[in-house]
Amino acid sequence: MCSLFQKNKAYTRMFIEMKKKYIKYGKLSGKIFLENLSEAECSALSAVLGRSLLPGDFSISVSQLQAALNETKYCGVELEALVEKYFNEKILSNSQKRDERTELNKRFWDAVLHEAGSRFGKDAKGILWLNEMREQRKYGYQRIIREREKSRDGIKEVLMEVCNALAYLQQREGDRKENVRLAVLGAEITKNPHYFDRQNAAGRLLISALSFTYKIEEPKAQEGVLALYYMAGIAPDDISSYTTCYGIHFYEGDSEHEAYQYFIRKGEKYVLTLSNLSRLARADSSRKTVFIIENQMVFSQVCEEMRGEEYSIVCTSGQLRTASLFLIDLLLKSGCKLYYCGDIDPEGIEIADRVIARGSGQIFPWRMTREDYYRSISKDILAEKRLKRLGKIGNVQLRELAKLLKAEKKAGYQEQLIDLMVEDIKAVK
Structure with a gap:
């Protein structure tokens, strides 16, 4: 039906424009615009329109084009049908x-x-x-x-x-x-x-x-x-997730695990992977009190101060790993009280809130008060993007700390609180 148009590339742009219009509006109406007609396009379109065209910009209404088409051998053929035949496809509007x-x-x-x-x-x-x-x-x-x-x-x-x-x-x-x-x-x-x-x-x-x-x-x-x-x-992969401990007792059934018992006797820190933890039946503290520290360096320094004394300390190393969550759950089941200390910055408060929410009535913020903030405050200005993380803090004490942080826009760091942390731990009977 339209082999004449398909064989002559001078008609290509006109059909492409008609197709675009149909896809956009679901019908052919309004005007079709063609910029910078070539000599070949002028000649081809003139044959359809029955009038001479000159190179340059060209526009024609769809109704004029349909009327011109009706004066040719394509009389009675709708433009939409002609366009579909030209592209050999069913054209759907958006x-x-x-x-x-x-x-x-x-x-x-x-x-x-x-x-x-x-x-x-x-x-x-x-x-x-x-x-x-x-x-x-x-x-x-x-x-x-x-x-x-x-x-x-x-x-x-x-x-x-x-x-x-x-x-x-x-x-x-x-x-x-x-x-x-x-x-x-x-x-x-x-x-x-x-x-x-x-x-x-x-x-x-x-x-x-x-x-x-x-x-x-x-x-x-x-x-x-x-x-x-x-x-x-x-x-899943159970060796890349780990936590670090000092003074935590672990049990296989009713018997204490000899390897970790040895570390406790020697006053040494030890690392447990999720794989290690999944094989243990119980975790406990001799004083039923466990201190959790976010920062690795602070944890190491505190453990050095505790050397030779049996206190229970855990290091989460920043973001909570699954192994740390697993250990926290084991300690909660044993009836231990847990005290969590993190950096007083948006991320630290957010993590502390998650930890505390995990053990209602058994986990408490530690060294994360207004006074501790001003003792540990730095010169680091916090970006607004980071401060926005503080909008959903659940714990009342941490929520007050978050308000203070938003007002001051500066972070506080655990390193300034090490001496006080050591005193707190040694005060546990």
């Missing part, structure tokens, strides 16, 4: 594309939820996650959209396996004696031990699903992911 995507999206989610519901039950954690993801467009929604472009059936199967993993973990909750390794979870669910590795879509979506299940923001950093796995009963 609005039509959106409607089509919406319909495809609805059919996809309906199919996913129907299959998941029939396999796992309407109240399964996986179903709750899928519904939340669909309605709120979070907890992995965008990743699914991207993966769906590659393979609709492929991502649908991934979602079923993630739901399967959630059901498996839920089943283990009641009688869980130890965490299941991530590779074992993959092999158990799919026969592929690497299926839920973080670099795979299934691994990332499992993290999204667990984040929804435990009502936390989806973690991006390694330690946040490890902490999430720990909450869910999954054992």
Whole structure:
């Protein structure tokens, strides 16, 4: 029907402009503009319009172009149909594309939820996650959209396996004696031990699903992911996460672990990985009081001052590693009181708040008062971006400290409080 137009490249720009207009507005109307017509384009368009054209800018209304077309052998052919024939494709407007995507999206989610519901039950954690993801467009929604472009059936199967993993973990909750390794979870669910590795879509979506299940923001950093796995009963890489101790007693069953007992007798610090901790039944303090220090250098100095005396001290080394969280939980179960001291800066207060919230009534801020702040205050000016982190502090004492920090806009550091920290520890009977 339009081989004449297709063979003559002088018509190309006119058809491209008509296509753009239809895609944008869903119809051909208004005017078509062509800048700097060439001699060839003038000749080609003149044949259609029945009048001479000169090189330069050119515009014509769609109605004029349709009328001119009706004077040729294409009489009765609509411009929209001619454009589709020219490009050999069904041209959809932006609005039509959106409607089509919406319909495809609805059919996809309906199919996913129907299959998941029939396999796992309407109240399964996986179903709750899928519904939340669909309605709120979070907890992995965008990743699914991207993966769906590659393979609709492929991502649908991934979602079923993630739901399967959630059901498996839920089943283990009641009688869980130890965490299941991530590779074992993959092999158990799919026969592929690497299926839920973080670099795979299934691994990332499992993290999204667990984040929804435990009502936390989806973690991006390694330690946040490890902490999430720990909450869910999954054992990932368990040697890169560690914590450092002094004077903490560890038990295998009813017997004290000889290796750590030896460190205590020698007055030495010792490092435990998450792997070490996962094999221990209990952690305790002879005085039922444990001091937790964020800063490694401060921890080392305090331990030197304590050498030969049995006090219990833990170092978290900045951001909370999963091993530190694991140890804190063990100490809480033993009825210990924990005192946490961090730098008085936005990050330090934020971490302290998280630690204290973990053990209601058993964990307390330590050396993080107004007086301690002014003793440790530095000349470092805090950026507003960092100060914004202080907007959601839960602990009352730390919230007051956060207000002070916002007013002064300067950080306080633990190094200035070492002597006072040593006095506090030695005062414990």
